[in-house]
Amino acid sequence: MTMKLSLGPILWYWPRQDVLNFYAEAAEWPVDTVYLGEVVCSRRRDMKVADWVDLGRDLRDCGKEVVLSSQTLIESEADLRTLRRIRDNGEFLVEANDQSALNMVTEAGLPFVTGPSVNLYNTATLRVLLRHGLKRWCLPVELSRDTLADMQSALDDEALHAPVEVFAWGFLPLAWSSRCFTARYYGKPKDRCEFVCQQHPDGLPVKSREDQDVFRLNGISTLSGARYDLMRELPDMQRLGVDTVRLSPEYEGMGEVVARFDQARHGVMPERHPLHLAQAPPCDGYWYGRPGMEWSHNP
């Protein structure tokens, strides 16, 4: 069976119209699953839960599986209220991105999937969630293909069905804080941030004093400075029984990225002429059990 392609939730803060335009294009792309929702910061309110649901209906009508993603770091009662609205959407599967969301969906007896920031590091953990209706799980970003292979074979042995998704392209979400690092860069308090992160649709690069890309700031989240790219690993993923390959949205060039992964999953290695993307080196270290920033294919 051909692996599915998914578009992860937009991690950045784009203006509402840009979000709508992005998904209007995405409706035509060869992706099977689309994750919708604000997963980073509760202050980003251009799109409300009801707006995501509306958008979800349009995308479903275009044949996409739609999943509503929950905020990764839950801090306040208001965050919990938003989470309840996501749980109660009545139409779409929920991607639980923390234990607050896990509690809500499991208490309600709803099926769910987990995102890359839920720590599923072993099959004992998977068994707990499978009992409650886990439909698919995303491999945590720091885990390797060897760990995935171990998990897959243990699941096979126990005849457990747990489709797995792998975050395979984009800047890796690596940390969440209550502090907003973009506001900090601008010398603004988080409560009065003036939404400066909207000026950086692909985040704010953090470099070492030797000009090495180290991290990327995006509000309260910190991402990898290099772009994770597992396109060459798709045949291996296919052998490992990976169900879905996740691509993380970027502001420029995403349609072409999807097109290339679509070719690759059908066994055609696409030409490697450069794409128009935010400048960043590639990395794939995590997949090989090495420091995440490393790149195993020298030119």
Add this chain to the structure above:
Amino acid sequence: MELVCPAGSLPALKAAVDAGADAVYIGFRDHTNARQFAGLNFTERRMREGMEYARKRGTRVFCALNTYPQPAGWKHWTATLDRAVDLGFDALILADMGLLAHAAQKHPQVPRHLSVQGSATSYEALRFYHREFGISRAVLPRVLSMDQVRQVAEHSPVALEVFAFGSLCIMAEGRCYLSSYLTDESPNTCGACSPAKAVRWEEKGDELEARLNGVLIDRFAGNEQAGYPTLCKGRFDVEGTTYHALEEPTSLNTMDLLPELHRLGVSAVKIEGRQRSPAYTGQVAGTWRAALDRMQADPEVFEPAPQWHRSLGELSEGGQTTLGAWTRSWK
């Protein structure tokens, strides 16, 4: 309110007990706990000695098993957990859902505390861990403000423990993968952040460079105090500005908040720092013992003594302390 102190060695455990800790938390000498440092932590023999010393003085001992085992390590982690139970610890501090399930099934009689590495930042998350694994206490991540902790405390199904003093993690604990991005070790996978094996110091003229797996984390002028290159506390370049882009070297100190924490019904305050010396452990534990005793005698009029702040300030990273996420201005 209980004082929970760290110990990375038997002398540190004794120092904490002697200084008045109500409980001490320790770990095995391997990847099974979140302070895996060369030469640190306990053999089983030392654990027994430590527990005997603590028990005689009325102090409880907890075992931290708060990293996330992968399939290749599963047998080792569960065997270690089973050994901890045999040794008779008063509680296990766990983060991984699989290990929590193992402990709840196999050793239901041993109290289970949710480690800060379990990343529970709301009462909904606590309800999940409580319902699924019967935890009796949880350590809250250092990302919540006082108002947020109040909401958690009002609805929490379990006792709460919060960080009182020590190194400040600014990222939600248990979900920070920055260390394994630069090196091959993280707190989750092997209990290490910015591991010493990856650190390299280099003198370049008048300057001292601190590298982590080759990445320049900071560069110190001759007159600057050079701190350990923890990756989130380095100086980086953002669009031409060089600064502590994530956080400055600083320690968390919540002593001013004690009366409020008491009012919220917080059950325990935790000192960070199993990697610290016995002298440090004893000094910090003693200071907090004095503060807790005075606060509990009369919470309404409690104010920290200036010498307590002074002595904690001297023991802090970069010589400075912060209230961190407890105050909105920090965010």
